[in-house]
Amino acid sequence: MKQRWLPGLFLLLLTATGCASARVLAPAPTLYSAENPYPEDRIPDSLRLPEAKIIFATDRVWNESTATFAPARSRAMTAGEVTIRIGQETSWDSLVGLASGDNPSGRRPSLIMDSVRTQTVFPATPIPYRLEGGVVIEDAEIFSAYNASIEAFQSMVTQRLRQGNTDTVLFYVHGFNNGFDDAAFDLTDIWHYSGRGSVPVVFSWPTVEGNLLGYFSARESGEFSIFHLKEVLRALQEIPELETINILAHSRGVDVTTTAIRELIIEARGTGRPLRDVMKLDNLILAAADIDVAVASQRLAAERFALAVGHITIYANPGDGALRLSSLVSSGLRVGRSTSASYEESFGAAFLGIDSIVFVDVSGLSGNLGHNYFRLNPGVIADIATILQTGAGPRDPARGLIPVGGNFYELVE
Template sequence: MVALAVLLLAGCAVREVMLAPPPNLYLDGQNYPTDEVPEVLRNVSPLMFYVTDRAPEETGEGKLLYGTERSNSMALGAVQVQFGAADWEDLVARTSVDGGGRISQLDVQEASELVRFADVPLRTRRQDGALIFEPEALRTYQATGRAFQEAIRAEIARTGNRRVLIFTHGVRNDFDRAMATLANLWHYEGRSSIPIAFTWPAGNSGLLSYFRDREAGDFSVYHAKEFLRLLAEIPELEDIDIVAHSRGTDVMSTAIRELVIYHRGRGVHPKTAMKGGTLILAAADLDIGVVEQRLQTERVSEAFEQINVYVNPSDGALRLSAILTSVPRLGSVTPDEVLREEIEQLKTSELVHFIRVEQVRGRGHSYFRENPAVLSDIVLALRTRAFPGGTLRPLELGEDGFWQLHPNYPLERLPDLLRVEGSDR
């Protein structure tokens, strides 16, 4: 039973490096916001970015690869993702529901490192009773941080996009799958941000792979925190949106929590310091008790405009995780496990919205990029910044306090939605 559970928990993996089926939102080629896509991004092989603490590997041909080994240093890199389309117009056609059912292959091309940080922890020494970093080691690290920021600033200048979209994956995901999933989210969102994948050393094989990947996620928290801190310190950058899936929700939420504590200690409001926009937690493999004791207690939601938690009570991977840990997981929570009063409190005071996904096929764990209804709501949340339930995100509120995401969402309200969006342009 344990072996079967571990194999099913591997459902975090996104096995097909493909463009996902189009969101319901895009009924025809006219609905994709082509006119809003920066001219330099209207192509089928866009430049995308990654930050990783996977150890670099080289093939006999000198090609840079990233596997499952850990690195004590993180790196910023760039890679082109080739969409399987003849040209931009062909890709826009494939992006729509009536595009003939043609799904594009995604080819993640060779990665190139732009900046590599020094190993952490930095050397330290004791001075006047305090433990301080060695000045030279600290200067080198800070100079690398500035180089990291300059690379992002150059992309802001090139594209005009002043928002960043971060994607963090779960277990059993390799580097290429992480980049391909980000490509899906970013392309359907309308390419209005700078796409960066935070990819940690997941993808271990074997019977205990799930547990090895969990430990690798714990290892990566510090690098995730530094990544977010350096991004937010870029003056030209306005908002940071984060989409985290499965065990990646633990990596990112722990890093966010540490930053919230750090900035409050400095006397700076977390939202101002962190530039948090929309945080999306999909199929979150998080212990509900830990969420309450560590995230809610520290008021982590104060760092964001809103937090959207997508849940599927039928998520097979998370149900097995709950059996193994004897604790319910956030991504498969039911109204019986979260009191109605607490849901209402989270929605009104902390701007946390629980969204229940209906009629998910299969094991129901990777729906955030495979389900056209879920993908539609994620796109609307990122594009419009709207809360659930309004004209721009016409979700229905259930009696239990969960927002309901029907399989045909938002088709029943699409004409009104497009009229409102059109009036805003």
């Protein structure tokens, strides 16, 4: 029997409240002080709350017992909103003070996944079709339902743009061995400390528990998600009120993200319009990138990413233990472990003359420099926040970067 799609019936199909998942808010960045206070004056009153409402899209299966999206893949995307509460009784004033390092107790509030509400469930892909004279004819009913889901997602984003008085989206793609909860918490950290000047959107592709076999399966799991990620990015690009998309990708999420962007760039070339106008990508921030350096060189340089993205910032730490293991497994240096010496050897002159592509070595910082340093190291958080707030380039004094040579810089205390 032919399945009938009625997206409106799915509006509140998956609603979880009081979820048990929790984590601690990231440490305050080394950015705010009495001279440079947290920019709350630019934040609408509606966002001055100890919480983050994050729009999500995922192609994973909802798990009722854990009240979250599990690693099992789904051909049907789900989009909605997850609310992250910051602390049990945290006030806005104390949260602002905490951002500036005013934390005498040394304690940081918890991040609690308070609720997950589904806005729409897409029909499964691929949409059934037939060929007539070499022309693709898709199932009209399912195609219409799929478009209705796209419009529901776009409407949700548009509403949030208006509420936040912004034209910018901060888009996050997580890495291997990260769950849906982790992704929402990660984005909460970065969105809050960067001044809440955007609508936070996460694309989540949760993977199995971290082990060697799980790592290999995660590579294919990421490949499975590329089509859906492209659909989400394309839907964002088509929103008239949205002018700027800033993307932050971490670890294996870098490969998934850059593959999707590469395919969208190829598609955009056929429109005859400037790539920047089509893509709307201002910043692409790649942290602890788990991708082979030669692949990255071809993808970023040979595919002319610089024509489609305003600024590309690649954070690297040669001491990243997780990427050291990945290098052994993959038999190739990972971009996230690059040094100025390996940069010269691996990339050569590929990026010379392209000032918009910048490598930043963070190994000279003190504090947490594990695989998740992009959200746990106050210096890295500060640099990301500066980029998102001001668009400062690598030689801007606000960044405090030290030129090493070519497109390589060091971030120090």
